[in-house]
Amino acid sequence: MSLGKRLAKSPAVIRSLGRIAHGWLARCQRRTSWEVRGEDALRAALAQGPVLLVLRHSRLMLGPFHWPRDAADLSSLHDTSPIARIAGDTHRRCGLTPVAMSARLSNLAMSRMVMDRMRAGASIGITADGPLGPMGEINDPPLDWARITGAPVFFYAYATERQSRAKSWDRLLLPRPGGRGAVVFRPWDDTMPRRTDAQERARLRASMKAALDATTAEADAMLGLPPGP
Numbered sequence: 001m002s003l004g005k006r007l008a009k010s011p012a013v014i015r016s017l018g019r020i021a022h023g024w025l026a027r028c029q030r031r032t033s034w035e036v037r038g039e040d041a042l043r044a045a046l047a048q049g050p051v052l053l054v055l056r057h058s059r060l061m062l063g064p065f066h067w068p069r070d071a072a073d074l075s076s077l078h079d080t081s082p083i084a085r086i087a088g089d090t091h092r093r094c095g096l097t098p099v100a101m102s103a104r105l106s107n108l109a110m111s112r113m114v115m116d117r118m119r120a121g122a123s124i125g126i127t128a129d130g131p132l133g134p135m136g137e138i139n140d141p142p143l144d145w146a147r148i149t150g151a152p153v154f155f156y157a158y159a160t161e162r163q164s165r166a167k168s169w170d171r172l173l174l175p176r177p178g179g180r181g182a183v184v185f186r187p188w189d190d191t192m193p194r195r196t197d198a199q200e201r202a203r204l205r206a207s208m209k210a211a212l213d214a215t216t217a218e219a220d221a222m223l224g225l226p227p228g229p
Helices: 003-008 011-030 039-046 082-093 105-120 141-151 198-221
Strands: 033-037 050-054 076-077 123-127 152-158 163-165 173-175 180-185
Touching: 011 082, 011 123, 039 152, 039 180, 050 141, 050 163, 076 082, 076 198, 105 123, 105 141, 141 198, 152 173, 152 198
Parallel strands: 033 180, 050 123, 050 152, 076 123
Antiparallel strands: 152 180, 163 173
């Protein structure tokens, strides 16, 4: 194994990079003037129990800072790549409970892990199109876990006036300190039944995508920005 790969797997290196990333993101959070919509509805739902929080991979960087940690814990799910582990470390530094989901785990094992966290009172945060796309689409896990858990689904997005975009598959939004920022939490009006046929599942996937797209577009519109990924 190369030195680079050994360093990428080193817990000490991951913690060091996580500390740097968290410090930068915390600075962006502090120096941005935020407008938040939908948090009251989210808090009302959390008073009844955990929720499933769904977002785009491109809008995940400041998510841990916007979750109402005084209302409930959030287990953010991530894969075991070095970048994802660094992201998990930043979430831990925000007081959340990140959970690494190995690709070697079966769907049943992952579902059991999700249920265990929800039984412990934690909500679950998941990127709809992560970890590798397609960009902006709804992959199977949000649909499956909405069905298995029966938990209410909320969508989340943030936007900032001062930003750049990574040259990545998701065009990750990279916030910069200063300016205005917008945060939107939106409940899903649909419900996921315990059993669905292929036609109904396709309808629910389209419904979830439309709601997530609308949430993301609303955050952009609050700042006068055109809809972005």
